[in-house]
Amino acid sequence: MSHKGEAYSASGAIFLDNPIRRLIQPPSELIDKLGIAPSDVAVDFGCGPGFFTTELAKRTKKVFAVDISSEMLLKVKNKVTKAKVANVQFLQSDGKNLQLEDNSVDLILLVTVYHEVGDNEAVLKEFHRILKPTGKLAIVEVIKKGALPSAPVQIPEVLKAEIETEDFELQQMRPYKSYGIFLFSKKA
């Protein structure tokens, strides 16, 4: 269980990466909807135990797996090692000071993370800095009761307005199961 500004506890990792979630929500199904290219550099922000990390890494040039929690990073490292995926770099960060170059990233993916990020304004500014002008910020949140019981249900219009305040523009909102996949670009 987690609240705004408070990381998902590592003991909850079992709810995030297990055969049931894999069956009802295969990582590839969501990743298919992001429009990624093999040359992409991606950030799996709030990667947790790595439910999406290995699949994302298989389809892109490089993935930065970022989490505030050292325990989650240990879990994702084990998972990536087992999967023999070599293009993942791990960063422990709360998102306010990412050790990544300006305009260097094609995709920033947050799956049920945004509602937990403490200082949204600072983190969105940092996303804006590292994202290429052609890059995408993909925010996936629960918009209908049912998906991840611990995640709060978001109001799409409120989420859109909050993120657009930080110089992003919503390009598309795709419903997926109980989630909304919000794809933002930097404002031109």
Ligand SMILES: C[S@@+](CC[C@H](N)C(=O)[O-])C[C@H]1O[C@@H](n2cnc3c(N)ncnc32)[C@H](O)[C@@H]1O
């Ligand atoms: C609900 S879990 C989702 C994990 C993964 N995206 C998934 O769908 O399986 C949220 C994750 O975000 C991380 N997190 C929360 N706030 C964060 C922040 N400010 N910076 C980096 N990671 C954060 C937590 O530690 C946790 O691993």
